[in-house]
Amino acid sequence: LNDLYRRVINRNNRLKRLLELGAPDIIVRNEKRMLQEAVDALFDNGRRGRPVTGPGNRALKSLSDMLRGKQGRFRQNLLGKRVDYSGRSVIVVGPDLKIHQCGLPKEMALELFKPFVMKKLVDQGFVHNIKSAKRMVEKARPEVWDVLEEVIKEHPVLLNRAPTLHRLGIQAFEPVLVEGRAIQVHPLVCPAYNADFDGDQMAVHVPLSAEAQAEARVLMLSAHNILSPAHGRPLATPNQDVVIGCYYLTIIRKDMKGEGRYFSSPEEAMLAYYTGNVALHAKIHVRTEKGWNATSVGRLIFKDRVSIDPDYLDEIFAEIGDNGTTRKVLNKIVSFVCQRYGTHRTAEILDQLKRLGYRFATQSGTTIAATDISTPPQKKEIVQETERLGDLIEQQYRRGLITKEERYQRFIDIWAKAKEDVTKAMVENFDLFNSVAMMSTSGARGNVSQLSQLAGMRGLMSDPSGRIIDLPIKANFREGLTVLEFFISTHGARKGLADTALRTADSGYLTRRLVDVAQDVIVREVDCGTNDGVFLTAIMDGDEVIEPLEERIVGRIAADDLADPETGELIVGFNEEITETVAKQIMAAGIEKVKVRSVLTCRTRHGVCAHCYGRNLATGRIADVGEAVGIIAAQSIGEPGTQLTMRTFHTGGVAGEDITQGLPRVEELFEARKPKGQAIITEVSGAVKIVEVKGIRRVSIITEDGEEHLYQIPYGARLKVRDGSQVEAGDRLTEGSVNPHDILKIKGIRGVQMYLVHEVQEVYRSQGVEINDKHIEVVIRQMLRKRKVENPGDTDLLPGSLVDVMELEDENQRVEAEGGTPAVARPVLLGITKASLATESFLSAASFQETTRVLTDAAIKGKRDDLIGLKENVIIGKLIPAGTGMPRYRVIEIQKEEDENNTEPAPEQPPAAEESIG
Incomplete structure (x- = not known):
């Protein structure tokens, strides 16, 4: 920067001197040009011409560069700050912790809580001034440890693991002092952090003020964050060792000692x-009280140690027969407890399951040896038979009876079979108590x-382009691979690693754009008063249900009275929540279409209302005012992004069949791009007639009033309609993805909203990822906020400019009240990047992308930023207007109660969260 300034000053002084000397015109002109270039370089180096370079050929950092990019002022210093009172260390498992505790190394705790310890030392009269207290702490004298114990009692700390992909990546725990230098983490919170104990590190932060401690305890304590905000099911569910322990405990085996005996009570049996x-x-x-019950000692122990309604457990055991409790069953139990008793009780039960699981996983002595992996005896026959078929196909191909493609396809089919x-033979061949089989079945x-792959056969592999190689790997890892088989395997392994690395970056960038577009969506009021809503049906793909109706309506608010079509009795009234029980009634009544309130139709300005949003999935209650639902939505969509596969499926390069899937497809939808392999859609409803002239196919659609619309079908595109079939406006005529902008034109706003929700869900569901619709709706709402003015009428709007829906309505109302003509505007669909740059707030837009353009634009127009969203407030260092930072919660004061003679022991369990912080 100094260098750039120096050049401006030198040239300016030289120009001054030249003008005083009255130098010839050409020299002055040259000097003026050079001065202009120097000034340009100072503002934005490399914007025009070659960038000015310093020593070592490095472009010099101009004023714009200071603001721009990840290392710039905005993202480095304003949106990302470093904090004091923090530490980090490797994590290890803490099997004896309760779910709301974490083990904090002693030395680390002492350093983190130093000021508190020093104050306490002075208060309790161990030392007389702060200086000597500090010296005492640094020498780590014995009294210091006792004081530290008192200080950390009931003082929660925050644990965070990078990358923090969703809000459960930071949670609060009560610290327990431990020896050693590693942080101990409760095993059941690992899924939320996506942590494992192979050397992961975590950071610890200390909330200082009383308010911060209260928030950490009530809102962020791990025992209160059992449900996932993305789909509302428990995240802290038993996995791995706990599962295998419980499975081993509850399994029933034939011909064991004491089989068929009768006992008068569970105690006698134990x-x-x-x-x-x-x-x-x-x-x-x-x-039992209800008569004789067939069971096993293991199941009695399970019922004894886990304090859940025994009748419910009996039902579960009856369902699974002689099998053990698999992970699915345990998840079901945890979900049931959550719904029935709330998160507080769930935390206790999770700890009971954990203790039980660990105890019996140890007792089961699960090991794994080469002999456990037994190849099924039938394998040899199957492979020989398939090879014989392969020779037959090869023979047919040689005789010219089938084409090369057909031969390839048949080869793949027979080897896949x-x-x-x-695999089937292998599964039947395994013993019930085989350790490897047990790990998998549980x-x-x-x-x-x-x-x-271990005990059956590896089967077909694909080459680097994703095409399947028609030479199968007949061996498995137990038998060992030949050199050629080994070589074929390497393609897949490499591609897997390369894909993962690329995916992480792409998914991170997608999350960042989503956060930016949705960040100012906050629950601003309880009810916006609209009667509007959307009709929900099950999401189908052909005949296959992608997302059942029940899952879509639970936790929503009904937008209309809904009665049973047979009996006519009311199932749910207008503005009532559709709970799990209500949803079951609706399904039982055979209703297929339900009208519910939705974010898409919400009338709240700068946000949404609680009724349109419905249930906050992380708490299971209707959302509170101040909930930052936009950020939650962005995190819920972005977090599983890494799991979505990257690959574009190629079906032998057939035109019009290249459909993008996985992450690129999600991105394509949210950016509202023209899709690859675009389908042709009809703009009218009517009957289809297919005409072919000289090899050019045309589809004509004849409407009811006899109009004819012709569509030319490109060469190689596959038709989706038949001659004489009926189509609706917006239906696809050919295979492929639809351009969302076309749907907006034909079917209007509601049509495109539903289309986008369906398509995004399809990608996530096909990968087995669950996300609630409302998160996708929040983002889509932001993409459709703007209207393009076509005829300004008597308003002050400019033709062709983008305005916010609400602004347009205000302006039109104002004009109509004065008797003028209102503006005419049409809805536009903006991609998420465009939508976040089109936001009202220039601070938020500048910190996102194109920093210099946004700032110069704002300066020219003399914009003001009302600090409505979250990002703007973070940048200027104000409290964010969400959660407890909302004005309506700021008026609350916390009264400190200093209780000197507090002798009663601290409560074991953390206090339950109050219903609402308000």
């Missing part, structure tokens, strides 16, 4: 087990396809 008269897995009969058969680790 006594018999502890004295070695009955095996853990034997099927026995136990007398062979792999299936081997859902603790691994799946059938991984097992079949």
